[in-house]
Amino acid sequence: xxxxxxxxxxxxxxxxxxxxxxxxxxxxxxxxxxxxxxxxxxxxxxxxxxxxxxxxxxxxxxxxxxxxxxxxxxxxxxxxxxxxxxxxxxxxxxxxxxxxxxxxxxxxxxxxxxxxxxxxxxxxxxxxxxxxxxxxxxxxxxxxxxxxxxxxxxxxxxxxxxxxxxxxxxxxxxxxxxxxxxxxxxxxxxxxxxxxxxxxxxxxxxxxxxxxxxxxxxxxxxxxxxxxxxxxxxxxxxxxxxxxxxxxxxxxxxxxxxxxxxxxxxxxxxxxxxxxxxxxxxxxxxxxxxxxxxxxxxxxxxxxxxxxxxxxxxxxxxxxxxxxxxxxxxxxxxxxxxxxxxxxxxxxxxxxxxxxxxxxxxxxxxxxxxxxxxxxxxxxxxxxxxxxxxxxxxxxxxxxxxxxxxxxxxxxxxxxxxxxxxxxxxxxxxxxxxxxxxxxxxxxxxxxxxxxxxxxxxxxxxxxxxxxxxxxxxxxxxxxxxxxxxxxxxxxxxxxxxxxxxxxxxxxxxxxxxxxxxxxxxxxxxxxxxxxxxxxxxxxxxxxxxxxxxxxxxxxxxxxxxxxxxxxxxxxxxxxxxxxxxxxxxxxxxxxxxxxxxxxxxxxxxxxxxxxxxxxxxxxxxxxxxxxxxxxxxxxxxxxxxxxxxxxxxxxxxxxxxxxxxxxxxxxxxxxxxxxxxxxxxxxxxxxxxxxxxxxxxxxxxxxxxxxxxxxxxxxxxxxxxxxxxxxxxxxxxxxxxxxxxxxxxxxxxxxxxxxxxxxxxxxxxxxxxxxxxxxxxxxxxxxxxxxxxxxxxxxxxxxxxxxxxxxxxxxxxxxxxxxxxxxxxxxxxxxxxxxxxxxxxxxxxxxxxxxxxxxxxxxxxxxxxxxxxxxxxxxxxxxxxxxxxxxxxxxx
Numbered sequence: 001x002x003x004x005x006x007x008x009x010x011x012x013x014x015x016x017x018x019x020x021x022x023x024x025x026x027x028x029x030x031x032x033x034x035x036x037x038x039x040x041x042x043x044x045x046x047x048x049x050x051x052x053x054x055x056x057x058x059x060x061x062x063x064x065x066x067x068x069x070x071x072x073x074x075x076x077x078x079x080x081x082x083x084x085x086x087x088x089x090x091x092x093x094x095x096x097x098x099x100x101x102x103x104x105x106x107x108x109x110x111x112x113x114x115x116x117x118x119x120x121x122x123x124x125x126x127x128x129x130x131x132x133x134x135x136x137x138x139x140x141x142x143x144x145x146x147x148x149x150x151x152x153x154x155x156x157x158x159x160x161x162x163x164x165x166x167x168x169x170x171x172x173x174x175x176x177x178x179x180x181x182x183x184x185x186x187x188x189x190x191x192x193x194x195x196x197x198x199x200x201x202x203x204x205x206x207x208x209x210x211x212x213x214x215x216x217x218x219x220x221x222x223x224x225x226x227x228x229x230x231x232x233x234x235x236x237x238x239x240x241x242x243x244x245x246x247x248x249x250x251x252x253x254x255x256x257x258x259x260x261x262x263x264x265x266x267x268x269x270x271x272x273x274x275x276x277x278x279x280x281x282x283x284x285x286x287x288x289x290x291x292x293x294x295x296x297x298x299x300x301x302x303x304x305x306x307x308x309x310x311x312x313x314x315x316x317x318x319x320x321x322x323x324x325x326x327x328x329x330x331x332x333x334x335x336x337x338x339x340x341x342x343x344x345x346x347x348x349x350x351x352x353x354x355x356x357x358x359x360x361x362x363x364x365x366x367x368x369x370x371x372x373x374x375x376x377x378x379x380x381x382x383x384x385x386x387x388x389x390x391x392x393x394x395x396x397x398x399x400x401x402x403x404x405x406x407x408x409x410x411x412x413x414x415x416x417x418x419x420x421x422x423x424x425x426x427x428x429x430x431x432x433x434x435x436x437x438x439x440x441x442x443x444x445x446x447x448x449x450x451x452x453x454x455x456x457x458x459x460x461x462x463x464x465x466x467x468x469x470x471x472x473x474x475x476x477x478x479x480x481x482x483x484x485x486x487x488x489x490x491x492x493x494x495x496x497x498x499x500x501x502x503x504x505x506x507x508x509x510x511x512x513x514x515x516x517x518x519x520x521x522x523x524x525x526x527x528x529x530x531x532x533x534x535x536x537x538x539x540x541x542x543x544x545x546x547x548x549x550x551x552x553x554x555x556x557x558x559x560x561x562x563x564x565x566x567x568x569x570x571x572x573x574x575x576x577x578x579x580x581x582x583x584x585x586x587x588x589x590x591x592x593x594x595x596x597x598x599x600x601x602x603x604x605x606x607x608x609x610x611x612x613x614x615x616x617x618x619x620x621x622x623x624x625x626x627x628x629x630x631x632x633x634x635x636x637x638x639x640x641x642x643x644x645x646x647x648x649x650x651x652x653x654x655x656x657x658x659x660x661x662x663x664x665x666x667x668x669x670x671x672x673x674x675x676x677x678x679x680x681x682x683x684x685x686x687x688x689x690x691x692x693x694x695x696x697x698x699x700x701x702x703x704x705x706x707x708x709x710x711x712x713x714x715x716x717x718x719x720x721x722x723x724x725x726x727x728x729x730x731x732x733x734x735x736x737x738x739x740x741x742x743x744x745x746x747x748x749x750x751x752x753x754x755x756x757x758x759x760x761x762x763x764x765x766x767x768x769x770x771x772x773x774x775x776x777x778x779x780x781x782x783x784x785x786x787x788x789x790x791x792x793x794x795x796x797x798x799x800x801x802x803x804x805x806x807x808x809x810x811x812x813x814x815x816x817x818x819x820x821x822x823x824x825x826x827x828x829x830x831x832x833x834x835x836x837x838x839x840x841x842x843x844x845x846x847x848x849x850x851x852x853x854x855x856x857x858x859x860x861x862x863x864x865x866x867x868x869x870x871x872x873x874x875x876x877x878x879x880x881x882x883x884x885x886x887x888x889x890x891x892x893x
Contacts, residue, residue, distance in 0.1 A: 164196025610776025
């Protein structure tokens with residue numbers, strides 16, 4: 001079976017020493033995670049004599065007290081205060097010093113609700129007299145302390161709640177505490193287990209690191225195998241502390257609910273008993289979903305995980321028998337999430353389901369993206385069983401989720417022909433479809449897919465001719481064959497040929513899975529053929545239905561990646577970022593398995609918007625994750641996007657290194673991935689000054705036009721920056737008119753501005769880019785506006801454009817400079833010198849940097865200025881839209 005997620009190679013790992021979870025370590029992590037809170041509380045203490053810290057158990061209140069007391073004249077008030085002891089005598093002396101005006105200490109009281117008697121009276125007296133300041137915590141959030149209420153009403157006390165950590169807080173905490181960034185997969189795992197609880201997040205992080213399940217590679221924490229915790233580890237110690245006061249019979253009830261995961265209230269009451277359930281609710285150990293009818297889980301996920309794992313096999317078996325006795329042998333009363341939880345415990349305890357229940361559990365596990373569990377559930381169903389072919393289908397689905405495409409294909413190919421014949425045409429067609437879905441990622445897979453689909457077509461034809469198969473099953477088989485061909489067409493980039501068939505399939509009403517499958521593929525097809533607005537609208541319509549239907553991960557990926565491309569290519573990078581963050585929040589299962597792909601999407605949204613600085617860390621994390629996964633169809637895109645990001649930030653050596661890594665990737669990938677990686681690689685090279693890159697962008701665009709892909713053609717043409725003739729600009733205007741969305745309009749306006757020599761059109765394009773927050777595109781359009789305004793003698797407009805360009809250029813690197821001028825191509829040395837001059841370096845600084853004489857630098861600049869049609873350094877900011885060689889399309893000041 002192997003380990004899931006797959007382990008990283010030993011060469012890639014930077015293993016960390018395993019350290020105990022001691023007090024110093026806790027303070028270090030609290031300081032990293034509560035850095036903002038420390039500053040807030042210190043400011044509150046400047047305004048109020050006392051501050052009360054509240055927050056859930058494990059939020060870091062006690063550790064924060066120690067951090068805030070550091071460097072202060074702090075006095076920790078004994079709680080409880082022992083009478084007639086050395087501590088009591090010390091407290092009396094301290095009070096005398098304070099009352100005598102000898103000092104104004106910061107009193108530290110951990111859990112003010114438990115401070116009693118004279119000690120409490122002394123603290124309140126000192127605060128009200130202005131003789132001391134104080135920091136309190138309150139562990140029981142529901143309790144109201146009358147003295148604190150009185151102090152707050154008098155303006156002497158401020159309240160500060162330590163809220164759960166958010167995802168960015170969690171990432172910042174790990175970076176600060178360990179010196180390495182954290183992959184999105186790890187972030188999601190920690191966030192899901194801890195729900196933002198600092199102590200739990202820290203304990204689980206250390207648990208995984210100690211087990212070797214969390215390793216640092218390329219300065220990024222990534223998963224390396226199983227994520228299950230063990231008894232006696234840091235997390236179990238946290239759980240034991242939380243449950244130390246829970247009675248044994250409630251622990252057993254809580255364990256049963258942990259196994260169920262979530263269930264209808266009647267079922268929960270039958271499993272644990274109504275009385276026990278009421279006691280658990282009263283103790284705050286369980287919680288319910290918003291409708292108050294569904295049991296979500298024990299109070300927190302880490303409790304559920306620990307309770308589920310930390311029990312003997314005999315105890316697990318007894319729990320399952322109790323649950324099965326009320327849920328029924330088929331477990332039909334359980335919803336998919338509860339069924340997955342029960343199946344997990346059953347497989348761990350060696351408890352066998354019936355074949356029907358095992359198949360039901362495997363389907364639920366696959367839908368929940370638990371592929372290893374799905375395969376375990378099916379271990380007891382042999383091939384010759386009447387459900388054997390169905391079990392093979394689910395096993396292959398699981399392998400595809402794991403990215404084990406070779407094994408998936410081999411598993412289907414090993415099924416005897418007799419079993420396939422007995423399975424029936426419809427199931428055989430489903431097996432053929434998943435077989436094709438595995439082969440599509442393997443070298444030489446396309447030809448094998450064509451052969452498989454051809455054989456399926458022939459079987460369907462013979463069955464229809466013989467009349468031995470019902471029409472409904474025949475149509476089901478035909479639909480599987482169509483889906484297989486459309487998926488192949490998507491990988492090959494044959495979008496125009498797919499659209500009509502996909503549109504018809506997306507309109508069918510009798511088969512929701514077929515309709516949603518076709519709709520998911522149609523989203524991407526519409527995006528590439530220029531119908532981005534329709535694609536985005538379709539994705540928004542079907543998104544909720546796809547989640548509710550629990551389609552396979554493959555179809556969910558086609559839907560989400562199509563929407564992602566539609567948002568990025570239409571210029572809506574902010575909406576794209578929001579969409580991906582929503583997926584990470586609402587689909588933790590998908591994030592856990594494919595966090596690297598999701599972070600790649602985040603990085604692409606940033607680099608397409610010219611935000612290289614924001615993209616670098618995200619893409620480094622993506623590369624670290626994708627490099628360790630069993631399938632690498634996205635790794636080339638990640639390296640290319642990272643090269644583009646580095647180039648935008650002028651990190652030339654790093655960009656060149658990533659370009660080499662991208663070129664070394666040879667794994668099969670869908671056409672959209674090829675388009676992304678090619679575009680990012682060429683843009684990186686163009687940004688670094690390779691004049692050939694613009695030529696290749698234009699050549700690629702012309703090929704896309706021939707193949708009916710106007711969206712990518714338009715994007716490549718706009719990215720080229722310099723053109724062989726005015727016909728390239730005319731082509732950009734033409735293909736942009738075939739697209740939908742705001743970026744198409746910007747491209748069209750910019751092209752028309754140059755063709756018609758109209759600065760007003762360039763201004764409209766710049767305003768459109770500004771609305772989208774695309775600063776690099778806005779700068780390009782503003783620079784064109786300035787040139788055209790100067791050409792028409794519109795001095796005021798040119799001056800306004802110059803001011804606007806100067807403002808935009810501050811956060812943007814000089815990679816926007818054109819690699820060609822009006823009258824010819826700059827040499828590599830002229831380009832290098834001109835780029836350095838544009839950055840503000842003097843001639844002497846340029847000479848020292850590249851090892852030339854000042855006179856030689858001046859000569860290169862003189863030749864470059866002639867080619868660019870400019871007279872000064874100041875005009876470099878307006879020089880990047882040059883066109884050669886037709887004078888009808890020359891931009892000059």
